[in-house]
Amino acid sequence: MKNLRMKAARAAKDLSQQQLAELCDVSRQTINAIEKGDYNPTISLCRAICQALDKTLDELFWEES
């Protein structure tokens, strides 16, 4: 499932995938895969993304069942 909340948060901070990738020390393709829902990141990477986007884990990654 696509992570549109992460994509929106990144766009709100006016960051490209490449810039977010550099902030999180991963490749641009990894950020792209997370946004497209092709890859489930570890909690460590989730935290790095949240810190880079000034969001909480719940805001970006928690899905109500």
Next chain:
Amino acid sequence: MENMSLIVIFIAVLLFAAFFRMGLRKSYTGHYDERQLLVRGKANQYGFTVTILCTLAGIFLLEAPWYPLDAQLTMLLCVLVGIAVHLVYCIFHDAYYFPNQKPGRYIVIVVLALLCNLPAPIARLYEGSLLDGGRLTYWTGANLAAAVFLAVILLALLIRRFTGRDEE
């Protein structure tokens, strides 16, 4: 004597690769990210499986009278095919380069290595000595095998470079 020179060349290449790697480490402290490590693990599995299957097929093929390669070249091909599977899988899943690494330098290295391997088989082809007793042997075909291997890797790198732009 041939074996001795082969060992010397092997050690020289190993030392060159080690020094090259040390130089790279000093100039760039890169690492693969978590997704890339997963992809590379899968690529290792595929590469290993293909190498084993090719080796088994090679053992049977060597018995066939029509088979045009000698045993040493067949084993070299098995290894090269396995490595090619590993590398192509990594390249097409964006797990070949470190994050933020520029690919241009590596493409130049692959092109240079490819060019280094071309003169010998071309010269043998013109001399008519590419086949030895109707078979392509390790001594006459190893450079050709390496050139084909590098051409496959180069092609994969170029295809990925020009088709891999998937940002929204």
